[in-house]
Amino acid sequence: MDKFKEIRESVIKGKAEKVKELVEKELATGASPIEILNEALIAGMTEVGKKFKTLEIFVPEVLVAARAMTWGVETLKPSLVGKDVKPLGxxxxxxxxxxxxxxxxxxxxxxxxxxxxxxxxxxxxxxxxxxxxxxxxxxxxxxxxxxxxxxxxxxxxxxxxxxxxxxxxxxxxxxxxxxxxxxxxxxxxxxxxxxxxxxxxxxxxxxxxx
Ligand code: B12
Structure with a gap:
């Protein structure tokens, strides 16, 4: 889990550009996109949820974290979304x-x-x-x-x-x-x-x- 600590912390702090940059770096070194999604981005957002619940952070911080998460997800998208697949439905x-x-x-x-x-x-x-x-x-x-x-x-x-x-x-x-x-x-x-x-x-x- 710890290899994605920097991404998780950047999601929590809402540093969208940093998240994008770090995700790109991980992809370039061959990390699995699903692992980045689960262990870095979703894990970061889960942490945000906990902090929100315990009133450690409030709506504005959650919003910037959500934006940072979205940037990370968008960066992952080309690696996760299959190309030229016939629609299943x-x-x-x-x-x-x-x-x-x-x-x-x-x-x-x-x-x-x-x-x-x-x-x-x-x-x-x-x-x-x-x-x-x-x-x-x-x-x-x-x-x-x-x-x-x-x-x-x-x-x-x-x-x-x-x-x-x-x-x-x-x-x-x-x-x-x-x-x-x-x-x-x-x-x-x-x-x-x-x-x-x-x-x-x-x-x-x-x-x-x-
Ligand atoms: C981010 C967030 C916000 C952001 C939303 C930004 C955005 N663009 O989405 C903002 C700041 C706007 C926000 C606002 C509010 N929030 Co809010 N929010 C969260 C938070 C921290 C994270 C949610 C999230 O993005 N999780 C990450 C994603 C990846 O997980 P997920 O959403 O669960 O989705 C996964 C699965 O559920 C599933 N899934 C999701 N959708 C679907 C759909 C289908 C079809 C399927 C099959 C599966 C599926 O797959 C997803 C991927 O794995 C949660 C805390 C939490 N633990 O959930 C609180 C939380 C949901 N919010 C809460 C509250 C109370 C509010 C507000 C009322 C706060 C307020 N006082 O204003 C408002 C309500 C606004 C409104 N009318 O909707 C409460 C809800 C409590 C309750 N039991 O009802 C929570 C649980 C926080 C808490 N512990 O108090 N929030």
Whole structure:
């Protein structure tokens, strides 16, 4: 773990340029992109989460850390995303209404694209109508929903009920995720699958379309 200490510390301090530079350096020396992602970038962000919880840092610091993490992820993207792969299927994804967290969702998008899925990302704070309009327009195989707050997790169930009312539920598989979500909660909400992290999300997506 310690070999990525400098990257983790730069994520925590929100030094985006430094993170980019260090990730480039690691890639050049042959480090595994998945290892950099998990042990440097995600590990750094986990540390940020702990400091946020214990009030050691506040929203502005978390925002600059999230930006630094995003820069790191963008630097890794070409190494993680496969080239010239035939789309496995289409995934429509978004963070639910009332929720603006997108670091984890963006990672899921990147890993899905890397695995060969076409991804339509509706962004953050996505209301039910936006999901339903996009299902009608893009006819995705899978709809992915993210929620990072206990107060917004309930949107999964509300959205799925709306899809049912409009006759859209049978047309798609539904996968949900986010730090406070569990497999049990996902299934109780009416989803078909729960993705614990970005790698699990890819595995579940592949299962859902097979
Ligand atoms: C970064 C962050 C922010 C940033 C968001 C920046 C951004 N662009 O995303 C900012 C500063 C804006 C923010 C704001 C707030 N936050 Co905040 N935030 C975090 C923090 C520290 C890290 C989240 C993160 O990026 N993690 C790193 C990524 C990689 O992990 P992840 O998101 O879990 O994603 C992984 C999996 O969950 C999964 N996954 C994610 N999405 C999806 C989707 C699908 C379809 C699938 C299958 C899988 C999947 O795969 C991902 C990759 O492995 C967490 C702490 C934590 N421990 O989660 C708090 C946290 C989520 N925030 C919290 C709170 C309270 C807030 C605020 C209400 C604070 C406030 N008082 O204003 C606001 C709410 C704003 C809003 N309306 O949404 C609480 C939530 C508590 C709760 N139980 O509800 C947490 C847990 C912090 C805490 N311990 O108190 N936050």
């Amino acid at each position: 289409t995934v429509l994804i978004g963070t639910v209404k009332g929720d603006i967290h997108d670091v984890g969702k963006n990672l899921v998008v990147m890993m899905l694209e890397g695995a060969g899925f076409k991804v339509i990302d509706l962004g953050i704070n996505v209301p039910s109508e936006k999901f339903t309009e996009a299902i009608k327009e893009h006819k995705p195989n899978i709809v992915g929903m993210a929620a990072l707050l206990t107060t917004t997790m309930g949107e999964f169930k509300k959205n799925i009920e709306t899809f049912k009312k409009l006759g859209l539920r049978e047309q798609v598989k539904i996968m949900v995720g986010g730090a406070p979500v569990s497999e049990k909660y996902a299934i109780e909400s009416g989803a078909d699958a729960y993705g614990e992290d970005a790698i699990d999300a890819v595995e579940k997506a592949k299962k859902l379309i097979s």
